[in-house]
Amino acid sequence: MKTLVVCSGGLDSVSLAHIVARDHDLTRLVSFDYGQRHRKELDFAAEAATRLGVPHHLIDMRGIGAALTGSALTDDLEVPDGHYAEETMRITVVPNRNAIMLTVAFGIAAANGCAAVATAVHGGDHFIYPDCRPRFTNAFNDMQAAALDGYADVRLLTPFVHRDKAAIVTAGAQAGTPFARTWSCYKGGAVHCGRCGTCVERREAFDIAGVPDPTPYADADFWLQAVRAHHV
Numbered sequence: 001m002k003t004l005v006v007c008s009g010g011l012d013s014v015s016l017a018h019i020v021a022r023d024h025d026l027t028r029l030v031s032f033d034y035g036q037r038h039r040k041e042l043d044f045a046a047e048a049a050t051r052l053g054v055p056h057h058l059i060d061m062r063g064i065g066a067a068l069t070g071s072a073l074t075d076d077l078e079v080p081d082g083h084y085a086e087e088t089m090r091i092t093v094v095p096n097r098n099a100i101m102l103t104v105a106f107g108i109a110a111a112n113g114c115a116a117v118a119t120a121v122h123g124g125d126h127f128i129y130p131d132c133r134p135r136f137t138n139a140f141n142d143m144q145a146a147a148l149d150g151y152a153d154v155r156l157l158t159p160f161v162h163r164d165k166a167a168i169v170t171a172g173a174q175a176g177t178p179f180a181r182t183w184s185c186y187k188g189g190a191v192h193c194g195r196c197g198t199c200v201e202r203r204e205a206f207d208i209a210g211v212p213d214p215t216p217y218a219d220a221d222f223w224l225q226a227v228r229a230h231h232v
Contacts, residue, residue: 002027003116003157004109006101007048009041011182011202012120012160014048015172019159020118021052022175027114028055030105034065034097038188044181051178059104068094098131099140102156106144110152122160122168124201134161165205173211180214194219200226 003020007013007029020026029052031045042058049056098121105117125132141156148154160168172179184202185192192199194217203223206213 001025001116002114003118004028004030004105004112004114006030006032006105006117006119007045008032009044009046009048009182010120010184010198011172011177011179011205012122012165012168014044014182015168015175015177015179016118016120016159017048017052018175018177019171020157021054024116026052026054027112028057028108030057030059030108032059032061032101032104034061034068034094036065036094038183038186040188041183044183047181051181057108059101061100061104064100065094068097096131098129098136102140103144106148106154106156109154110148113152114154116155116157118157118159120160120168121158123162123164132161134158137161164208165201166208169205169209169211173209179206179211184215189218191216191218193217195222195226199223 001024003024004027005013005017005020007017008031017026017029029045029049031042033039033042046056046058098119102117102119105119108114109117119137121129121132121137130136137156137158144154144156163171169179183192184198186196186198187193192202192215194200194203199217200223202215203213203217203220204227206215
């Protein structure tokens, strides 16, 4: 099945790209520059496309992103430290981001004869991001079927939507994902900070999965404190 993967350059989407390349006919990767402060992840998306031998479409959404204000990912707001599932992480929500990106990705897929668009939303996202939940992905799939009716038949693949980050690490490892060549940190420093929610989630996922984490962190032990605090 000819499949386009929406790829940010993060652990989840790069793992998904490798899994699709193994199990389907990966046709292209699509990434979005919406003015995110951690846009260095886009370099890892481009690298993944080169490694997998497919085109990489980088869509410039900076004009749109500038209007989606109020998120620590786009505005000059402090990214909170702590566990990914804490209430404080809601400041990283970019309104309607996935809906906008997926709409563009479906257009590209339809124009290029793809049968599916794959996205790496996962169960750990549900608490924070409404456009990562099954209710949204199911409704979006139905909406696109109506939008492309009579022109193209493209469906949405969300293999991780009911799975956690540790399951993605396990599946990614089985598909040969080079985890060191992925970027998760919301702060975008020289190395992963080890303290923001997505760094804590990443480190915890490797531990649960029992897979060695090749990622250098500025604070390699903070995740233990954050996980303990979250489960108190």
